[in-house]
Structure formats: structure tokens, C-alpha cells
Amino acid sequence: MLDRIRFVLIGTSHPGNIGAAARAMHNMGASDLALVAPRCTAVTADSISRASGADHLVNGAQVVETLEQAVADCTLVVGASARSRTLPWPMITPRDLGARLPGELADREARVALVFGREDSGLTNAELQRCHAHVHIPTNPDFSSLNLAAAVQVLAYECRLAWLAGQESQREEPAQPLANHAELEHYFTHLERTLVTIGFHDPAMPRQLMARLRRFTLRARPERMELNILRGILSDTEKLAAERSGNKVRHREE
Secondary structure (H helix, E strand, O other), X not given: OHHHEEEEEEOOOOHHHHHHHHHHHHHOOOOEEEEEOOOOXXXXXXXXXXXXXXXXXXXXXXXXXXXXXXXXXXXEEEEEOOOOOOOOOOEEOHHHHHHHHHHHOOOXXXXXXXXXXXXXXXXXXXXXXXXXXXXXXXXXXXXXXXXXXXXXXXXXXXXXXXXXXXXXXXXXXXXXXXXOHHHHHHHHHHHHHHHHHOOOOOOOOOOOHHHHHHHHHHHHOOEHHHHHHHHHHHHHHHHHHHHHHHHHHHHHHO
């Protein structure tokens, strides 16, 4: 289970934090590390030193340019967020996250991504909207700032506790595999295009429509087959819209 939990660090600015995060992961048995557009060189003397024996995770980290690339094959994406947002999103605690993991990863194809933001500004609203849920570490409100590696350590610890608990009880596999991140993003692109085509959505005046539809869909956790059905409905809707538009043009010409 731990092999299918990916720790994603976005825009990390200090190599020492990458090494310390790798150490925290290795302590708890996690090994999948991805770096999104790091603002520093990942492999340095400092990062290797701070890794303290987990340098193989630093050297083997996947380095990509976008969050979408880092989580494309993941069926659950959880963003670490320390601040409230204008549009509320499902919020869970680290303990809730741990309790959820065995069921999420019962399907052998499933993968979970835990996403951490920049040391100075965290995750953007756009990045958080690409997550199924947000996890908040309930720190002292008078001193709430956590070092990146410390946040990784807290969530990695909860992951390990969940893995240990999972050794004692077997979960039933879901009937169908869940849609992964890449499939969901294709669906959202298709959905927005269709809504624009039929005149329901004006991109110039979105009023958070797509963000709310994202939240609704991600909360539902659709299976791959269910997502294929929805995309089939969208495709037929586009065809009907095109046919009706063509009929109207012919009527005018006649």
C-alpha cells in the first residue's frame, strides 16, 4: 500500500527540505517522491546530507513541470492546506486521511497523491481545485507554520499507521476501478466545451461554475465506467447541438 502513495512537492525552494522530506518518507516506509517545478536543484550536498540515508529517494525522485503530470495516474489527490478558501472544499484531518487509505488502495490499480505546496505560499487555489480533498494539520493557531518536512512526516506517519492496520483486516475490492486524475481532467475539459456549445456556460462570466462542478464530481469519486458514460452523454449532446445548429442555418437559407 505504501508503494502506491506518492508525495508530491510543488515549487520547493530549498534542497535541504527535499532531503528532509525524503528522510521522513523513508522513516515511514514510503518511497514514491515527485517534484513539480522545483525552484532549486534537487540533488545537492545539502539535500543528500539532510536525507540521512534516504538519498536514493532524492536521486530517484520524478521531476515534472506540472501538477497534472505528477498525479495523472492517481485516483485520489489530497492537497495539504493551512488556510481557508473562498470556495469550501472537503476538508479532512491527517487521522481521517489515514483511515481512508486502506479502502482507497484496495484496488491494485489505485494510487494516492499527497500534495504539498511551496514553503512560502503553499498551494494555489487552482492547484487545490485539482484535489479531491484538502488535509489540514491541526497545529497551534498561535504558531501554525510547519516546516515542509515536518508536514510530510505527519502525513507519512498516518499513512504508516493505516498500512499497519490494513495488515490486520482485508478490504473488499471495488467492483470497478476509479477514474484517475488524467481521465477526470479530460472529462472536465469535455464538460466545459459542451456547456459552452449549448450556451449554458459563458467562460467570460464563469461565476465559479466549473469549480463547483469539479467539487461535485470529485466528491462523487466516479468509477472509470461511470465517467465513460458521462462522456458519451456529452458527445451525443455535442452532436445534437451541431445538428440543430445546421438545421437552423438551412431553414434561413430556404
